[in-house]
Amino acid sequence: MRLFAGRFWHEYTRMRTAIYMLIGVLGIVLIGTFVPQQFSSAQGKVTEFLGSHAALNDLATHFGLPLTSVFVSPLFYVLLGSIYIALLSCVLTRGRALVVRTVRGYPRSPQYWGEWGSWLFHTSFFLLLIAVVWGKATGFDGIMTITEGQRIAETRASYDTLQEGMLFDGHHSGYEVQLNRFAAPLQANGMPEDFVSNVTVYDGGRPVITKDVRVNDFLGYDNVDFYQQDYGWAPHIVVKNPSGEVVSDNAAQLISDDKTASTGVIKVPDFNYMLPGQSTPTQIGARLVLYPDAQALPTVGAGNALSLTYGPGGAAANNPVLEVQLFVGDLGLNSGASQDVFSLDTTGMRPYYQDAAAFALPMHQSVTLQLPAANNGTADFTIAFPDLKQFSLFHVKKDSGVPLVYATFILTMTGLLTKLYLRPFLERRRRGHRATLLPQAVATTEPEAPPLTSVREEVLTR
Amino acid sequence: MTPTPLSLSLFGIAVAFYVAALVGFLVYLPFRDRRIANTAVGLVALGWPFHLVSIVTRALEAGHWPLGNIYEYSTGISFVVATTFLVITLRAGQRLLGVPAMIVTIALMAVAYMLYVPPGDLVPALHSYWLTIHVTSMATASGLLVFSSLFAMFFLAREWADGYALATAGQPSGMRGVSAGGGGAAVMTGGGGGGGFMPGLAGAFRRLPAAATLDSWSFRFVMIGFPVWTFGVMMGAVWGEHAWGRYWGWDPKETFSFIVWVVFAIYLHARVTYGWKGRRAALITVIGFVAIFADLYAVNLWIAGLHSYARA
Ligand code: HEM
Numbered sequence: 015m016r017l018f019a020g021r022f023w024h025e026y027t028r029m030r031t032a033i034y035m036l037i038g039v040l041g042i043v044l045i046g047t048f049v050p051q052q053f054s055s056a057q058g059k060v061t062e063f064l065g066s067h068a069a070l071n072d073l074a075t076h077f078g079l080p081l082t083s084v085f086v087s088p089l090f091y092v093l094l095g096s097i098y099i100a101l102l103s104c105v106l107t108r109g110r111a112l113v114v115r116t117v118r119g120y121p122r123s124p125q126y127w128g129e130w131g132s133w134l135f136h137t138s139f140f141l142l143l144i145a146v147v148w149g150k151a152t153g154f155d156g157i158m159t160i161t162e163g164q165r166i167a168e169t170r171a172s173y174d175t176l177q178e179g180m181l182f183d184g185h186h187s188g189y190e191v192q193l194n195r196f197a198a199p200l201q202a203n204g205m206p207e208d209f210v211s212n213v214t215v216y217d218g219g220r221p222v223i224t225k226d227v228r229v230n231d232f233l234g235y236d237n238v239d240f241y242q243q244d245y246g247w248a249p250h251i252v253v254k255n256p257s258g259e260v261v262s263d264n265a266a267q268l269i270s271d272d273k274t275a276s277t278g279v280i281k282v283p284d285f286n287y288m289l290p291g292q293s294t295p296t297q298i299g300a301r302l303v304l305y306p307d308a309q310a311l312p313t314v315g316a317g318n319a320l321s322l323t324y325g326p327g328g329a330a331a332n333n334p335v336l337e338v339q340l341f342v343g344d345l346g347l348n349s350g351a352s353q354d355v356f357s358l359d360t361t362g363m364r365p366y367y368q369d370a371a372a373f374a375l376p377m378h379q380s381v382t383l384q385l386p387a388a389n390n391g392t393a394d395f396t397i398a399f400p401d402l403k404q405f406s407l408f409h410v411k412k413d414s415g416v417p418l419v420y421a422t423f424i425l426t427m428t429g430l431l432t433k434l435y436l437r438p439f440l441e442r443r444r445r446g447h448r449a450t451l452l453p454q455a456v457a458t459t460e461p462e463a464p465p466l467t468s469v470r471e472e473v474l475t476r
Numbered sequence: 477m478t479p480t481p482l483s484l485s486l487f488g489i490a491v492a493f494y495v496a497a498l499v500g501f502l503v504y505l506p507f508r509d510r511r512i513a514n515t516a517v518g519l520v521a522l523g524w525p526f527h528l529v530s531i532v533t534r535a536l537e538a539g540h541w542p543l544g545n546i547y548e549y550s551t552g553i554s555f556v557v558a559t560t561f562l563v564i565t566l567r568a569g570q571r572l573l574g575v576p577a578m579i580v581t582i583a584l585m586a587v588a589y590m591l592y593v594p595p596g597d598l599v600p601a602l603h604s605y606w607l608t609i610h611v612t613s614m615a616t617a618s619g620l621l622v623f624s625s626l627f628a629m630f631f632l633a634r635e636w637a638d639g640y641a642l643a644t645a646g647q648p649s650g651m652r653g654v655s656a657g658g659g660g661a662a663v664m665t666g667g668g669g670g671g672g673f674m675p676g677l678a679g680a681f682r683r684l685p686a687a688a689t690l691d692s693w694s695f696r697f698v699m700i701g702f703p704v705w706t707f708g709v710m711m712g713a714v715w716g717e718h719a720w721g722r723y724w725g726w727d728p729k730e731t732f733s734f735i736v737w738v739v740f741a742i743y744l745h746a747r748v749t750y751g752w753k754g755r756r757a758a759l760i761t762v763i764g765f766v767a768i769f770a771d772l773y774a775v776n777l778w779i780a781g782l783h784s785y786a787r788a
Pocket residue numbers: 027028029031032033035097098100101104128129132133136433737738741744745747748
């Protein structure tokens with residue numbers, strides 16, 4: 015039994031086994047490039063793949079390799095783990111041998127330095143592992159949206175989504191970030207030239223930094239980093255109820271893929287108006303479509319009445335028009351179901367217009383609408399669209415492992431270059447080919463000149 | 477119709493020289509006249525300055541480091557390949573390398589032309605020094621690693637030809653005596669008299685340098701290319717951290733550069749593992765060759781990811 019274990023360990027820590035394990039990593043990673051992956055590919059593609067290859071995926075999942083998340087699959091981790099264990103054994107034995115050689119004062123041959131290089135290279139993978147795991151475990155990673163003019167605190171509640179590491183102490187920094195202005199200047203071809211968020215950080219109420227955050231230029235303060243990731247339109251909408259009270263005065267954040275048409279919702283739970291014959295105040299809500307550069311299309315409706323419908327144009331705010339599909343009733347906010355800020359649950363609501371038609375509301379305008387009032391009368395309320403803002407979507411994260419990752423990079427490169435270049439360089443110097451400026455010696459970029467003797471040496475010694 | 481930019485005209489001139497050089501190298505194969513090969517090398521050397529100036533003018537026209545889209549990137553790699561070929565040939569006289577090196581150069585430039593994008597601004601994610609360092613390293617490493625594969629293919633060809641010569645040495649044919657290591661001359665007499673496709677091919681391949689030499693050239697280019705690739709991947713990670721706040725995300729482009737890296741790491745291990753030298757090692761670099769070009773084109777054109785704006 016001991017013999018078997020010993021043999022197994024010997025086989026397992028051989029470099030040939032390492033090669034097979036690396037080939038295994040290659041195989042898994044290849045699957046990851048060709049199969050759409052959760053979190054890095056579009057969700058639609060993932061769903062489509064799962065739909066058309068369900069049996070295959072079930073089989074693979076059975077073996078610990080769910081095809082749409084191979085990079086976090088059990089099999090991948092097991093393989094990486096076994097590589098690391100083999101690597102650890104290799105690094106420990108070779109490291110001990112090197113230390114012994116050093117202590118006993120054996121000659122410092124080129125081979126000796128090459129082995130130190132190789133040892134450093136392989137050992138740096140452990141530092142990388144520590145850097146990655148420690149950074150992720152003690153940090154967090156989330157998405158935060160801020161509308162122009164809005165100031166948000168860096169606290170758990172401010173995030174749209176947030177993932178905290180297992181060892182994160184739960185203390186967010188609490189400072190506030192205000193988005194002063196956002197701009198996405200467009201190129202002639204309509205593609206964005208840049209995304210720029212002008213933000214101010216307030217710490218303890220005092221402004222401490224004002225900075226333009228853009229792609230490739232993040233905001234870092236108190237170990238938390240804000241990265242410009244996306245942006246969107248946020249129409250400012252003011253709703254007054256029949257008593258003339260302002261019951262909603264907000265910028266609704268709309269989402270879109272190409273910014274020429276964005277969608278979202280507005281919910282007014284505190285509309286504060288009692289429809290005749292009802293015992294609870296009614297609420298209103300609407301689905302919104304925004305065309306920042308609306309193109310008007312005249313259409314002829316019933317009774318030859320000419321009306322305008324709108325469609326998307328460009329991505330700049332040349333002619334912002336909102337299309338509002340209004341609903342009246344119960345927003346369902348008390349049902350306890352989790353509320354999605356981008357969708358409207360209309361099960362307890364009636365469309366304001368019979369056929370659920372939407373009406374257009376150009377910027378700087380307001381519409382006056384009627385609701386039934388007591389004694390068959392009507393009560394007027396208004397929805398206004400005074401101006402259009404933008405919001406910025408930031409990737410916010412804390413990862414203290416990053417400097418260590420970079421340190422690892424330096425060690426890896428040092429080890430690799432020592433192994434691949436210092437050893438041959440020293441060997442050549444030993445052979446007497448001193449590095450001079452003579453043409454045949456300029457070959458520092460071409461180590462190990464090709465004389466057949468060295469080739470034969472290699473053949474014989476390996 | 478916008479006028480053709482100067483960079484594209486120069487690009488065309490460079491391609492013309494390279495095509496003429498390729499024809500020269502192909503003619504050199506049967507005729508084996510040194511002067512033909514030297515003329516072909518001269519044609520490459522004439523095309524090279526046009527290639528260089530094409531890249532420089534492109535940078536001036538576009539107003540950024542000329543590795544911002546797939547046209548520029550392909551042109552850049554082809555430039556590394558052409559330059560490396562010239563250096564090898566001028567220093568070590570590997571003329572036979574002209575055929576595959578020019579095929580790769582011209583193919584890259586043809587793809588660049590098919591995916592041509594007029595000079596223009598970059599999308600915001602591409603404004604970064606880290607990115608400049610990253611793409612420059614990746615393009616350089618790709619061009620260098622290509623040579624490790626080309627030498628490995630030569631190695632495989634030469635090894636096969638040696639085996640073929642050995643196997644046929646005992647047979648009563650014109651190939652008798654070829655295995656004595658005398659090289660080309662013996663094969664010429666044998667192959668020329670006996671004819672036949674396989675002996676002819678074996679004869680041609682036996683004019684390559686010795687298998688061990690080719691193997692060591694292949695290794696040498698991994699030695700140069702692998703650290704550059706490693707460095708390039710690391711710089712990509714630094715860029716990713718700067719632009720998006722994550723140094724690694726298994727984005728398809730990142731994943732494929734990791735694959736290439738592991739393939740060549742396997743190669744380095746294979747070389748020091750007893751029994752994996754030579755043929756198996758050579759096959760690994762050929763896989764690396766495929767992976768590099770899959771990384772370049774398949775991932776950009778068919779598999780979307782954060783990097784896929786580089787398609788435009
Ligand atoms: C399973 C774990 C591994 C083992 C047991 C292992 C073992 C070895 C050994 C014994 C050497 C020869 C060192 C010398 O001659 O001084 C070596 C070299 C090397 N290893 Fe690893 N290795 C492992 C993982 C890796 C990984 C994951 C990589 C990177 C992808 C890697 C990259 C290299 C490189 C670049 C060399 C230098 C090749 C050369 O000596 O020419 N190794 N490895």
